Amino acid sequence: MATMTIAPDYGYVFLAATSTFIVNVLHMLNTGTYRKAAKIAYPAAYAPDSRTDAEAHKFNCAQRAHANFIENQVSTLGALFIAGLTYPRVAAGMGLGWSVCRWLYMKGYSEGADGGKGRYRGIGYILFQLGLFGMAGWTGVATVLGW
Template sequence: MTTITIDPNYGYVILAATSTFIMNFVHIANTGEFRKAAKVNYPAAYAPESRTDDAAHRFNCAQRSHANFVENQASMLGALMVAGVRFPLTAAAMGLAWSASRYLYMTGYNKGGEGGKGRYRGISFWLFQLGLMGLAGYSGVAMVMDW
């Protein structure tokens, strides 16, 4: 039987997880502002394709940025919480860097532009997310192998 002892530094992991909850609210407010500017009424998730104005395009970019955030948040949080058991400070730093990258991704995407290429400004979130997934996987293997 394996005993898991939680390092006091795991509190930093919880704080990093909390940063993603805050980022979700930032996304909600951000998307709401662009929705209002584009005059897109609920329940429409996006401005219709027939709208080619800048406000509609930027709303669609903000909405897609938020959708991408939500698509990745759950798996990132799982990896963060698992990796943090064995590597609390590294995981916490990667989790906070993920949130910061997601902010850059959102603000870059908000600029609109052809194909929403501004999002590449925060694409580094993938490095942190994949790193956390790798640390989580390593932690599992280490536990099974009794390392």
């Protein structure tokens, strides 16, 4: 039976994971701010299509940015934890980079301008996410082959 030893540097992976939790809270605060400005009552997830004002549009953009974050956070965290077993510092750096890009994505998308193109400020998150997926996969291959 194969065994793995977790490096002391794995603590950096925990810190990077924690950064994603902080970004999630920032998303919640951001969306709440736009909800209040648009006067969208709970439990409505989005402003209705009948609302064409800027505040409703910005709320919808903030809400969509948060939903996109949640859609990607789980798989990114899984990849971060797996990749961190073999490459703790690199994985942690990529996880932190992912969090920063997701914050930039949120800020840009929430402005609601130009068809949501503000989100492209944080589009680099895709590179960090794919890098973590690749490192996680490589960690699995290396473990199975005993490298």
